[in-house]
Amino acid sequence: MEEKIPVGAEFRHDFSFSQDDVIAFANLTGDHNPIHLDAEYAATTKFKIPIIHGHLSSSVFTKFLGMQKPGGPGSIYMKQVTEYLRPMHVGVPYEVVFRVVEVEPVRHIAQIATEVYNKETNKVTIRGTGTLMNEDNF
Numbered sequence: 159m160e161e162k163i164p165v166g167a168e169f170r171h172d173f174s175f176s177q178d179d180v181i182a183f184a185n186l187t188g189d190h191n192p193i194h195l196d197a198e199y200a201a202t203t204k205f206k207i208p209i210i211h212g213h214l215s216s217s218v219f220t221k222f223l224g225m226q227k228p229g230g231p232g233s234i235y236m237k238q239v240t241e242y243l244r245p246m247h248v249g250v251p252y253e254v255v256f257r258v259v260e261v262e263p264v265r266h267i268a269q270i271a272t273e274v275y276n277k278e279t280n281k282v283t284i285r286g287t288g289t290l291m292n293e294d295n296f
Contacts (some may be wrong), residue, residue, distance in 0.1 A: 162295060163228050165260060166258060168258075169228055171227070174249060175214065177248050180210055180211065183217075190203065215246040219238060219286075223235055223256070228293070232292060235290055236267070238289075254275075267290065270288045271287055
């Protein structure tokens with residue numbers, strides 16, 4: 159049996175999004191806001207270039223928590239509180255950092271700090287806290 163993941167454990171994963179990802183997300187959700195899809199429109203905004211949908215950008219939390227440590231197969235993602243601090247863009251390298259901040263061992267539930275960093279600027283683009291249940295890990 160593997161050891162349980164302790165408070166303070168940290169996990170990091172690199173990722174980026176493509177324009178095809180943004181288009182697929184827009185088609186899936188129906189959110190075709192031109193700020194995400196139209197460079198000419200975006201040029202007229204304070205962002206100057208298209209930005210990735212907020213929920214697409216934070217979808218990396220469920221990708222990694224559902225398939226890799228500190229989560230993994232069998233995890234139940236119970237809650238997420240998220241702050242979108244800076245826009246994210248296609249083709250930019252990002253890193254998601256998960257840090258276990260609290261564990262309820264009887265219920266197998268952990269509070270996980272979730273942060274996304276732009277690897278070019280080292281600035282936080284998203285931060286929050288997720289609640290994750292995993293009988294094998296917590």
